[in-house]
Amino acid sequence: MPHIRATVTGQDLPAATARALAEGLTGLAVTALGKSAERTVVHLGLVPADRYYVGGKPLTDGGRDAHLEVSITAGTNSAAEKAAFITEAAALLSELLGPLARGGVALHELHPESYGYQGVTQFDHYRRN
Template sequence: MPHIRATVTDPDLPADTRRALAEGLTRLAVSALGKSAERTLVHLDLVPADRYWVGGQPLADGGRDAHLEVSITAGTNSAAQKEAFITGAHAFLTDLLGPLARGGVALHELHPESYGYQGITQFEHYRRN
């Protein structure tokens, strides 16, 4: 059950681009990490550029950046799969959004006993299935 939080420096990102972003990140979670599309959540956080700083400086006017924070269950992906996701995410984001100031990706691996949804831990989900 990956939870993908995408922060993008464009509060006026068009609806079709928001949809493409959510759909593309979901597809990437499926193809690179082997996750279930139905259990993948994408949260878009659209912020003004003046609230986003790179190297201690506010992002220049007209500049754009994106950062992904992805929560996944620890031990469910190999180093190669995680690298494929990070590489694929960068390519996808720059193709969709254009050049990025930094374009970061952070994969957070959470222990299955400390992560879940609908009141069920990932540990219990895997035990049942």
């Protein structure tokens, strides 16, 4: 049950780009991490460039940046799977958004007893299935 939070600079993101980003990140969760598409959430958040800082300076030169934070259940993916997701997600961001100032991807592994979906912990979900 990954929850993918994508922070993207800019005042607007065309609907087609937002859709492609959500679909692409969901697809990567499935192919690189072996997750269920139906249980994957993508949250796109836009931040004005003057409120996003790289190197201590606001990104006001018209450039774009994006940062992904992905919550996954600890112990469900290998180092190679996580590395593949990071590499492919960075490529997807650049492909859809153009050159990025930094383009970060962070995977947060949460203990299955501390992470859940619809009131059921991942620990119980995996035990039942």
